[in-house]
Amino acid sequence: MYWLRKSGEYLITLLIIISINFLACRLLPGDPFYYLSLNSEMGYSDVLITEEVHDKLMEYYGLDLPLHQQFFRFLYNLAHGDLGSSIYHNMPVSNLIMGALPWTLLLMGTAFLIATFVGIFIGASSAWRRDSFLDKFALNFMLILNRIPSFIIAIFMLIFLAAKLNLFPLGGARTPYASFSSTFSYVYDIVWHLILPAITLIIAELCHPFLLTRNTMVSVIKKDYIWAAKTRGLKDSLVKYRYALRNSLIPVVTARFMRLGHLIGGSIFIEMVFAYPGLGKLMYDSLTVHDYPVLDGIFLILAVSVVGANFIADQLIHYLDKRVGIYEL
């Protein structure tokens, strides 16, 4: 019963997100062929698109139909596992997404994990030594860091570490057209390309787990079981991690997973600046040319992953907070 209700809830959430996304990109002024015709008029394109051709293309892609019919057709195709094909790239959307998704997963996953663990660790240390120099320094430093837009950090990174010092590549996810002697050197190349965008994303994200952990733990430290643990002669590190941090994690975990959606927004900029071939960049490119099917596909993937993250958060809370279960009857 519980699972039935839960999955129903998630399905409805997903459906609402998909419909909003579907509508949102179609309500933008213009259409995919408008830009093609614009380009051709201005001499950017070799293809000349007349009014007639434009209408034909609209009809071919089914874009002349009323919105609700388009929506149902989209849902129908989706139910059959078909995401459609890209208007701009002229290839199946699923192929496009599958090409970009691993890179995004790699970049976001790395940044998300490192930012979360480092943030929680610094936050816990900061809260444990509240009002000490270390705590004040960490707090102010994080707040300043948090206020710098991520793309500015990205640009600085590019200018100094990549362009000037030449330590890291300027963009991309791997060296183009290179052949690698071993798997190791291939992995090394990928990591080498990953470092700058990942660090930028980590810096942009670090403040969130830090602040949340610090603030929650500061209030948990005042609980009776903390000093009671000390009276039992338990050593500080044990009290700090098993008592204080363990009981501060619940809101942190929830918030981190909910933050995933935000992280995707942040990664679009960073993928743009570093020309990293992930979903963010694909989304941006598709948006500029009004490539509806690709956008629909990307939004679907994002919605599923955000809802999935929430689901994981929900399950983790059950594991972390022993009190959750007893109120749910």
Add this chain to the structure above:
Amino acid sequence: MNFRINEKTLEIKNLDIAYNCGLEKFFALKNFSIDIQAGEILGIAGESGSGKTSLCKALLGVVPGQVTGKIVYKGHDLLQNDEKDWKKIRWNEIAYCFSSSLEILNPSYTIVEQMVETMMEHKLWNKKQAVIRARELLSYCKLPPEKHNSYPVHLSGGELQRALIALTLVNDPEVLVFDEPTSGLDPRTKKEIIALLAQIMEKKTGIVVSHDFSVLKELSRRIGVLYSGQLIELAESKSFFADPRHPYSRALYNSFNSMETAREISAIRGGMPGLEECGEACVFAGRCTQSIEQCYKEKPFLRNSGDRLLACHRGGVVDLLQASNIFKTYMLSGKTFKKSNINVLKNVSIHIEAGEVVCLVGESGAGKSTLGRIISRLLKQDDGEISFDTTVKPLDVQYIFQDPRGAVSHRFTVMEAVAEPLLIRKECSCEERKQMVQDMLLQVGLPADEAFCEKHCFQLSSGELQRITIARALIVKPRIVVADEPTSNLDPSEKARIIKLLLSLQNSSGMGLLLITHDMRVARKVSRRIYIMREGEIVEEGLSENLLACSCNLYTRELMQELEGSLL
């Protein structure tokens, strides 16, 4: 475990605990000294905020403030310990059992896990042994086996308390400190927990801290009373519960609700001050019913006073009035009768302590009113002595008459009637007087407006008039009030209201009240002590709970039997 006689396990000397509150320093405990013998259980009583928990925390070195003084455990001063030494003491030598009403256990781990963790920390057992021992101890504390692996949130208050007690025992410490071990528990669970604690404490030295006297009575051999961070009374449990001597201990004991008495619980007037506010004064002076000038100037120290130690300049609760061996004879003379004598009072002794409600119960003609009048100096005794406490001045004894219509001239207006005692004293100006009268009228539950003040006494109802006589008696702020059947002429609801009023005024002013009544039902509801009078003699006296529960006097039992099951 065998204890050497008089071997001191814990010696606390001049312990001060202070917390910083902004720039100000706030003392939770000041100049606290006590010895605890091996195998002894010491009870510490006191209200919330009296410094009990700070004391317990100091014994384990977890006070977040500054601690000065000495805590000598087996010849070694614990306050000299560094954190490493403390860790050896904590739980291995001294363990602290917390109240289950606090969130003491980590909500994320099971009970057994937390017990094992504590054992492993001190490296006395390996993990397997620790788990077995934890389960054994939990079973010993009567926590059902299926609950051993529960998380703290899944346990009830009583079960949690059992788990906490078991947790205290894991490293087999010598000294156990119990902080409110039964707070928030229902009576049955409380009883079981007390029995369990008694069983455990047989082999240990302990401190039990509680505001619940029933726990202390069951468990401890000696009782110390803490008030605002100072120890004010220290006595053997038996003598303490027979007669708490410090005015605060007495008042605290009276506020405690027990099954032994039908008496209404009475709160202590005022609130507990901080140690700083008192300066050099006695900490309890502001709420005390018998404070003298010295109490506001000097701090009392713990001194020997008979069978106990007391910190009171007055040596504990004083007798406001002591009347001993009073004789009174009325001469009857008439034309038709021969001269004859009626012995109204025969060798009567009575005393009233500060802040106490005493009832004088007996049939009409027993001599109750005569005794009341002699005490109020309205009549002179033939023989015997009446002595008053030094703080009681002649006008400090007031009398409330049975018949209000006879007691107040019907020609007086309300204002005149209530202001009369002040006029006699000639102490204050006309304006002040008016203000005092109006305040007093409000206190006794009458309107204080002009129209009411100008009413004549004959226009008032009996109930209103009785309130006027009460106001008249209390306006001079008496130390002792003798109320002679103040409710006998009133209807039941007015009766209840007047009794309630008298009690609340007694509580707020702290005066001694002698209530003369023939109604045992009233007496058992209001009084701390009861005197039973018959034909000019006191036939029985005692604390109301003892007297009502197990009177061996035939007359007293007769009086009570008459009332049993009757609405008379």
